[in-house]
Amino acid sequence: MATWFLVIIYLAFISLGLPDSLLGSAWPVIWPDIGSSVGSAGIISMIIAGGTIVSSLASGSMIQRFGTGTxxxxxxxxxxxxxxxxxxxxxxxxxxxxAIPLGLGAGAVDAALNHYVADNYKAHHMNWLHCFWGVGATMGPIIMSASIADHNSWRSGYTAVAVIQFALVVILLVTLPLWKRVAAKRVHVGQNDESHGRLDQDTPAPSRLTPTAKANLFGIRGVKPSLLAFLFYCGVETTVGLWGASYLVGTGNITAEKAALWISLYYGGITIGRLVTGFITLKVSNRWLIRYGQLVTIVGGIILLLPLPISSSLVGIILIGLGLAPIYPGLLHETPARFGRENSARLMGFQMAFAYTGTTTIPPLFGLVTTQFSIGLFPYIVLALLVLMFLSAEIVNRILGKQVLGTG
Structure with a gap:
């Protein structure tokens, strides 16, 4: 039952990724149709991001009160x-x-599902969960492109995705009683395994660090640098995705079409990397995968920085994508083990909020910097963000110690 139920969760994450790429892919035909301006997409994007931050911060208390399924x-x-x-x-x-209900809904379901999978499933499932987000984010533009080509309408593209979402609502409604049953069953099994000294490596042990829930989450050892790691991760992931093509066109003298293809390979690296990482987690712990991933991203950033032929930039961008793949799901899955199951629901919301803050603030700040100076600063800023992310994660490892972090 738990395995089939996991399929529903994967479907939910595909649906979470679907809307994320719709606005950008359809905006060139939307804004003339509604009498807006090309730059207005930024306003909509910021409102959505603001909604996700608000609902992420509130998700912990809402989950405890109403349950993940609801x-x-x-x-x-x-x-x-x-x-x-x-x-x-x-x-x-x-x-x-x-944009307001879209942001509120996206932030709440993101935090809720991440918490549920981190608390009830092994690490490879978390990587595959975020791999399916990539599937949804890839499908969104395909659906919109087909809609515009076949029906000459961006509206039918949004309608198609809305229908998919409503179909998922029906599935979730029918399976609502299963959420508590699956979680209760897995907790019971986990307690039995722990009592016999056989707690799975990737199963977060309850209360290993914090025997009771903390009112002040920021007072828990390691939480602050962990939140910074989330902020820098999403900041650099979005910055590369948003400004990478502009950097390639502006400094590499390549066409916009080729630059867009290279950035699609960057997202492909993240998606495929998470699929492969899911299998690797069966043998390697999250802690080492996070560390290896960060080192790979730094190597990619250094390649971007070196005065090499422009073709090497593709190698650097793909390496950054592949290196980023295990970091975000790995950090999320470590939450209960590092900071206690008692705190993980609320802390997951804070982590989502910091992640969305990075997504919302760092790319626009980079845009302001490049406006004042040059797009050529792209590799320097990307490498700096990657190093800051690495240092934040390593500080958490140092604070919590090898005894705890050696597990799952």
Whole structure:
């Protein structure tokens, strides 16, 4: 039952990724249709990101009160309704209003599902979970492109994705009683295994660090640098995705089409890397995978920085994507083991909030820097962010010690 139930969770994460890439892929035809401007997409994006931060911060208390299944169901309903609203939007104001429930729903379901998988499943499932987000993010532009090509309408693309989301809402509604049953069964099995000294390497041991829930999460040892690692991770992931093509075109004298292809390979590296990492976690602990991934990203950043032929930039970008693959899901899965199951629900929300803060603030700040100076600063800033992420994660390892972090 738990295995089939995991398929539902994977489907939910595909649906989480679907809307993330829709706005950017459809905006060139949306803004003239609704009488807006090309730069207005930034306003919508920031409102969505703001909603995700708010719901992420509140997700911990909501999960404890209503349960993961209910939060996921309501959140998916919000996102489905928002996407359907986008499909009927007559103006920019309508997009702004619909962006609010889309952000709130996305942030809540993201934090809820990450917490549930980290608390109830092994590390490889967390990597595959985020791999399926990549599948959804890849499918979004494909659906929108087909809609525009076949129906000459971006609205039918949003309608199609909304229908997919509503189908998931029905599935979640039918399976709602299973959430508590699966979690209860896995906790019972985990307790029995621990009592016989056979606690699985990748199963977070309850209360290993913190025997009781902490009112002040920031007072828990290692939490602050861990939150910074999330901020720098999402900041650098989004910065490379958003500005990488501009850097390649501006400094490498390659066409925009080739630059877009290279950036798609970057996202492909993240998605495929997470698929492969899921299998590697069966033999290698999260702690080492996170460390190896960070070192690979730094190597990729150094290659970008060196005065090599432009073709080497593709190697550097792909290495950054492959290196990033295990870091985010690995850090998420470590949350219960590092900071206690009692704190993981609320802390997962804080981690999501810091991650979205990195996504929301660092790429625009980079844009301001390049406006004042040059897009040529791209490899320097990317490498600096990668090093800061590495140092933040290593500080957590040093604070918590090898005895705890050697597990799962």
């Amino acid at each position: 939060i996921t169901l309501v959140s998916c309903f919000l996102t489905a309704g928002a996407l359907l609203g986008f499909s009927m939007a007559p103006s920019m104001a309508w997009f702004v209003v619909m």
